[in-house]
Amino acid sequence: MIKKRVLCSSVILTVFILSNLYSSPQPESLADPFRKALDQSMISNVHSNIETAKKNSKDDFYSQFSFANESIPHEQGFVRKRLDKYLGKFAYLKRPSHQIHKKADQLLPRIAKILKSYGIPEDFKYIAVVESSLNPQTTSHKGAGGYWQFMPATARLYGLRVNGNIDERLDLIKSTHAAAKYLKSLHKEFGDWTLAAAAYNVGGGSLRSSLRRQKKDNYYDLRLNAETASYVYKIISMKSILENS
Structure with missing residues (x-):
């Protein structure tokens, strides 16, 4: 053995x-x-x-x-x-790059400390790596932005200012507090951390619909869109790469 x-x-x-x-x-x-x-x-x-x-x-x-x-x-x-x-x-070559390793060493301990204060498992810090590669300037074609790739409406819902003059999605500390609040609300709704992670990607309403329609209660048993179906696997893989390299 x-x-x-x-x-x-x-x-x-x-x-x-x-x-x-x-x-x-x-x-x-x-x-x-x-x-x-x-x-x-x-x-x-x-x-x-x-x-x-x-x-x-x-x-x-x-x-x-x-x-x-x-x-x-x-x-x-x-x-x-x-x-x-x-x-x-x-x-192999694609990710994480040398720059991501460097950013992870600097930023992930700060993210983990905030998540811990909300009672959120430390593994959720890797969402920020998967979402933005820890580059706050990353913006999706749908308008999601910042470290945690918040949509503007969701960011405002969890206390961030997003307007023509300021975008607090780019602030590591403020955006991580907002992400922690959001994740905590998702866990309260679904009662499962893995489902909370999936809901972070696809949205709570969409995940509820999939659970109800498919009569499942486990992420690994659900049939989801390609991005959400791979989401938790990406987090686990990024965690393994960064913790062992």
Whole structure:
């Protein structure tokens, strides 16, 4: 059992080390076939090690993932497949970048402290990373903005000023207090932290409708739009990447 756990942990650590290597700025070479071959070999070896770990110790590999202090149904194939997808997507080159790591080190402890004061699990701090990459200037095509990607109406509802002169969605402390209030209200409504996270993405009304129509009470059993169906998996994957790299 110990050997299996060590194997799983070492495989994940290898992925994260490789992620850091590639996310750090690298000087470009005009012609470096040896570097390219080495890169491909390293990635191939990592994938091979991951598959070996899964075959030898599937339960150990997936059971270490959790959200909001609760285990996830890792025994289900589709759950494992989605975790694989976003762990791979975030680990290789795309995200998190060196800049996101740096911002996370600076900002996530401050976010976690505020969330804790409201009784919200620390894992919710990764929503800000998934939503905006901790860049307050990020704006969605629908008009959501700031660290927590609040829509203007929702931001105002939870005490933020958003007008032509000021946008408090860009203020880390004020917007995090607003997000904490919103998350707490969603948890009160749904009685489940994972559903609260899903509702943060899709909206409480839409999630209520899905729960009622499908007669389900669990996020992992719901059929949701593609973005919301992947939302919690993205949070869990980002948490794993940032905590282990």
